Amino acid sequence: MTTATAPIFTATCRRGHVTHGDADTVGRNGGHLRCACGALTAARVLAVTVKPDHRCGVKCTSALGATCDCSCGGKRHGSDHAA
Numbered sequence: 001m002t003t004a005t006a007p008i009f010t011a012t013c014r015r016g017h018v019t020h021g022d023a024d025t026v027g028r029n030g031g032h033l034r035c036a037c038g039a040l041t042a043a044r045v046l047a048v049t050v051k052p053d054h055r056c057g058v059k060c061t062s063a064l065g066a067t068c069d070c071s072c073g074g075k076r077h078g079s080d081h082a083a
Contacts, residue, residue, distance in 0.1 A: 013035040037083040
């Protein structure tokens with residue numbers, strides 16, 4: 001059985017900070033996410049593949065791209081780069 005989840009959006013600002021948001025946040029900002037450093041950056045959908053047997057690690061937390069395939073479901077994706 002597959003459970004549908006709301007899309008997660010991600011953005012990487014010029015300083016290299018990664019931020020996440022939902023469709024409402026992206027819609028209010030005209031397709032952008034605001035980073036904690038104040039930068040407004042174009043958002044893209046984070047393609048998430050949840051793999052329960054794949055532990056979340058450095059590959060996920062240090063990621064800058066728009067794909068996540070581990071057990072966290074995108075929650076920790078790029079967290080090493082948060083502002």
